[in-house]
Amino acid sequence: MxxxxxxxxxxxxxxxxxxxxxxxxxxxxxSDDSVVDQLLALPDDxxxxxxxxxxxxxxxxxxxxxxxxxxTLSALMGERDNVGLSSVVPQSAYFGEARxxxxxxxxxxxxxxxxxxxLDGRHRRYENNPVADEEQSWLxxxxxxxxxLRWFDLKVRTQGFFQDEVIDLSTTAxxxxxxxxxxxxxxxxxxxxxxxxxxxxxxxxxxxxxSDYRELAEDFYSRDWWNGVTWAPARWMKLYYGQQTIDxxxxxxxxTTAGGRSIADTLLAFGQxxxxxxxxxxxxxxxxxxxxxxxxxxxxxxxxxxFFNYDRKRWRSELEWVSPExxxxxxxxxxxxxxxxxxxxxxxxLNPERRRQDDRLRRGxxxxxxxxxxxxxxxxxxxxxxxxxxxxxxxxxxxWFGLSFES
Numbered sequence: 491m492x493x494x495x496x497x498x499x500x501x502x503x504x505x506x507x508x509x510x511x512x513x514x515x516x517x518x519x520x521s522d523d524s525v526v527d528q529l530l531a532l533p534d535d536x537x538x539x540x541x542x543x544x545x546x547x548x549x550x551x552x553x554x555x556x557x558x559x560x561x562t563l564s565a566l567m568g569e570r571d572n573v574g575l576s577s578v579v580p581q582s583a584y585f586g587e588a589r590x591x592x593x594x595x596x597x598x599x600x601x602x603x604x605x606x607x608x609l610d611g612r613h614r615r616y617e618n619n620p621v622a623d624e625e626q627s628w629l630x631x632x633x634x635x636x637x638x639l640r641w642f643d644l645k646v647r648t649q650g651f652f653q654d655e656v657i658d659l660s661t662t663a664x665x666x667x668x669x670x671x672x673x674x675x676x677x678x679x680x681x682x683x684x685x686x687x688x689x690x691x692x693x694x695x696x697x698x699x700x701s702d703y704r705e706l707a708e709d710f711y712s713r714d715w716w717n718g719v720t721w722a723p724a725r726w727m728k729l730y731y732g733q734q735t736i737d738x739x740x741x742x743x744x745x746t747t748a749g750g751r752s753i754a755d756t757l758l759a760f761g762q763x764x765x766x767x768x769x770x771x772x773x774x775x776x777x778x779x780x781x782x783x784x785x786x787x788x789x790x791x792x793x794x795x796x797f798f799n800y801d802r803k804r805w806r807s808e809l810e811w812v813s814p815e816x817x818x819x820x821x822x823x824x825x826x827x828x829x830x831x832x833x834x835x836x837x838x839x840l841n842p843e844r845r846r847q848d849d850r851l852r853r854g855x856x857x858x859x860x861x862x863x864x865x866x867x868x869x870x871x872x873x874x875x876x877x878x879x880x881x882x883x884x885x886x887x888x889x890w891f892g893l894s895f896e897s
Contacts, residue, residue, distance in 0.1 A: 566892025574621035583619035675701035707742035745794035
């Protein structure tokens with residue numbers, strides 16, 4: 491597929507043209523100060539109005555520490571009503587779940603470098619469920635950023651992940667495939683960001699992803715290129731637009747005919763073009779509010795007869811509220827995806843209808859921080875997948891109750 495996005499190339503040409511002008515502009519004392527420097531210079535009465543976590547952060551800065559660790563441990567219990575994502579006989583189960591999340595941030599005050607190391611994982615154990623005894627997922631991430639100038643920064647990121655869960659692979663499989671699957675993989679990417687005038691910034695990223703599936707011939711390597719532009723006309727609003735190209739090459743899977751039959755001595759590959767728009771609002775009114783709304787289009791094409799070709803529309807929104815005392819936190823998420831296959835059909839007859847799949851996610855979370863270290867939480871998730879293919883519609887709902895310790 492052609493990876494070129496002409497508008498982004500024009501943007502890059504434009505930025506190269508005005509970089510000398512930006513670098514030649516005299517900087518005021520205020521613009522030279524970093525956000526951290528401005529916070530440290532706040533008067534005492536204004537500093538008292540800052541959130542508790544920001545004041546704790548500044549206190550650590552006063553102690554001249556370049557390292558800022560934090561971690562959260564959670565213990566939860568709950569119920570899931572369709573562990574195997576079955577469209578015929580849903581299997582519900584009670585479970586216990588442990589979560590761990592840790593951050594280590596390195597930020598020297600007078601340096602253009604900063605780093606971040608993160609570990610996020612969960613392990614779930616089901617009670618008397620025939621589909622799966624347990625599930626787990628782990629993600630490790632390391633970032634190193636270089637910010638030599640006010641208008642430019644560069645970031646290198648690496649990730650490693652392990653997933654042992656029931657996964658729906660129907661989108662990329664020749665038939666509906668839902669299995670307990672183990673996946674081990676890693677990712678690396680390089681991101682460059684240019685800050686222009688009037689709150690405009692452009693960003694480009696190139697990366698690669700490797701996924702190895704145990705006992706399943708789904709292993710692949712992918713490469714992606716992403717270009718985007720953001721505009722923040724006010725402190726409470728940000729607009730975003732981005733385009734991405736992904737090329738995925740499978741290690742073992744064969745290409746297919748238009749009818750889905752395997753072609754020997756070939757290897758399957760996918761190409762995706764995606765564009766996405768996003769709007770974010772932040773405001774202060776009886777606490778802190780954040781609204782995030784996004785929509786996008788995806789075109790997936792294979793390197794054969796087009797059996798896996800599909801177009802997808804995606805909409806997503808998230809609303810978050812944090813109380814003035816930072817004691818309560820509410821979050822609501824909503825996501826819908828509509829996938830239309832160009833060549834796959836369902837049913838029989840002279841003119842069978844094309845395969846279609848609609849996925850919907852609803853998620854809610856309530857957190858009560860009853861002291862500085864402990865919080866209680868309730869979470870709810872509702873997933874619905876509907877298709878015109880026989881035995882391909884299912885629903886899955888999960889509810890959690892638990893405690894978390896933060897440090």
